[in-house]
Amino acid sequence: MFPERGASEEEVLRELEEKTREDLTFDSGKILGSMCTYPHPFAVKVVMKYIDRNLGDPGLHIGSQKIEKEAVDMLANLLGLEKGYGHIVSGGTEANILAVRAMRNLAGIEKPELILPESAHFSFIKAAEMLGVKLVWAELNDDYTVNVKDVEKKITDRTIGIVGIAGTTGLGVVDDIPALSDLALDYGLPLHVDAAFGGFVIPFAKALGYEIPDFDFRLKGVKSITIDPHKMGMVPIPAGGIIFREKKFLDSISVLAPYLAGGKIWQATITGTRPGANALAVWAMIKHLGFDGYKEVVKEKMELARWFASELKKIPGIYLIREPVLNIVSFGSEKLEELEKELKARGWGVSAHRGYIRIVVMPHVKREHLEEFLRDLREIAKR
Ligand code: PLP
Numbered sequence: 001m002f003p004e005r006g007a008s009e010e011e012v013l014r015e016l017e018e019k020t021r022e023d024l025t026f027d028s029g030k031i032l033g034s035m036c037t038y039p040h041p042f043a044v045k046v047v048m049k050y051i052d053r054n055l056g057d058p059g060l061h062i063g064s065q066k067i068e069k070e071a072v073d074m075l076a077n078l079l080g081l082e083k084g085y086g087h088i089v090s091g092g093t094e095a096n097i098l099a100v101r102a103m104r105n106l107a108g109i110e111k112p113e114l115i116l117p118e119s120a121h122f123s124f125i126k127a128a129e130m131l132g133v134k135l136v137w138a139e140l141n142d143d144y145t146v147n148v149k150d151v152e153k154k155i156t157d158r159t160i161g162i163v164g165i166a167g168t169t170g171l172g173v174v175d176d177i178p179a180l181s182d183l184a185l186d187y188g189l190p191l192h193v194d195a196a197f198g199g200f201v202i203p204f205a206k207a208l209g210y211e212i213p214d215f216d217f218r219l220k221g222v223k224s225i226t227i228d229p230h231k232m233g234m235v236p237i238p239a240g241g242i243i244f245r246e247k248k249f250l251d252s253i254s255v256l257a258p259y260l261a262g263g264k265i266w267q268a269t270i271t272g273t274r275p276g277a278n279a280l281a282v283w284a285m286i287k288h289l290g291f292d293g294y295k296e297v298v299k300e301k302m303e304l305a306r307w308f309a310s311e312l313k314k315i316p317g318i319y320l321i322r323e324p325v326l327n328i329v330s331f332g333s334e335k336l337e338e339l340e341k342e343l344k345a346r347g348w349g350v351s352a353h354r355g356y357i358r359i360v361v362m363p364h365v366k367r368e369h370l371e372e373f374l375r376d377l378r379e380i381a382k383r
Pocket residue numbers: 035090091092093094096121123165167168169194195196197228240
């Protein structure tokens with residue numbers, strides 16, 4: 001009920017505290033199955049300082065608009081381009097929707113079809129429904145990467161583009177993007193890479209010597225990439241990223257916003273009014289940590305994930321779905337449902353995904369949390 005009279009701040013805060021007691025918090029170390037994390041304190045500081053900035057009306061916040069462009073360019077640069085075109089958006093879902101929208105608008109064909117791996121994130125289902133695009137699912141190989149031959153078989157004259165994934169939601173697998181890029185070039189189709197998770201992991205992991213396929217704009221067939229700073233970038237939610245290789249992709253999804261206080265602008269994002277503070281935090285975090293800072297974070301989490309995977313293998317009745325590629329470790333068991341229920345009852349924030357439990361070794365996940373989790377898992381699996 002909408003209250004007749006207001007309450008004091010203290011009263012309202014007390015009620016909030018009570019009501020959020022049921023929430024799991026990232027700093028408790030109990031959330032092991034999420035791609036989000038406790039944001040970096042510096043990013044929080046930036047968001048609080050610039051909380052009023054609205055990138056939906058950039059004529060008013062000209063400085064913030066320039067900073068967003070610089071953030072997009074720095075992300076493009078990380079992904080192998082000197083200059084990119086795109087936006088800091090609300091997350092991977094919006095970024096993927098924008099990519100599909102651009103592919104559809106540029107193709108301009110009736111009954112458009114998009115080919116994507118069976119492992120693709122459900123945001124593409126939303127995109128397809130909203131945009132009237134038919135999804136054509138490509139099969140996976142035994143190692144859970146997309147079967148490129150099957151992708152080729154599914155190309156028709158209605159195909160508007162191909163999607164590859166660099167860091168799948170369930171297993172953190174990286175598709176054979178070089179082969180998909182060649183295929184896209186052969187057929188004159190755009191390739192969109194969903195690196196919502198992997199974008200802030202793979203460049204650093206590769207620099208550390210991990211063997212991971214190329215996935216970014218260095219491959220000529222790649223025309224757009226989703227990369228989310230609110231995952232491994234440690235920026236507060238909402239902060240996603242969509243980067244296009246060429247301006248025409250952005251132009252194809254821009255509509256005229258005629259009435260804004262800051263003057264007429266062309267707007268490409270799904271959201272109108274949108275947080276400038278988070279875009280500024282993306283810029284600030286990249287400046288603050290730099291390549292070396294992010295590499296340190298990724299080094300620690302990749303090593304922890306490998307140690308965790310080796311410990312899991314020692315537990316009878318537990319098996320790895322596949323060796324980890326990034327900092328995601330997924331495991332199965334014959335008693336998966338029971339296991340999930342018991343782990344949840346013990347306060348662990350995990351869930352059984354398509355027949356396995358996924359652990360994402362995010363920045364807030366420390367070795368002691370995983371040790372405690374392993375103790376519980378050993379106990380439950382023994383029964
Ligand atoms: N793409 C991939 C590969 C993801 O794993 C996710 C989320 O987990 C998304 C897209 C969607 O991102 P968001 O939840 O930020 O919209």
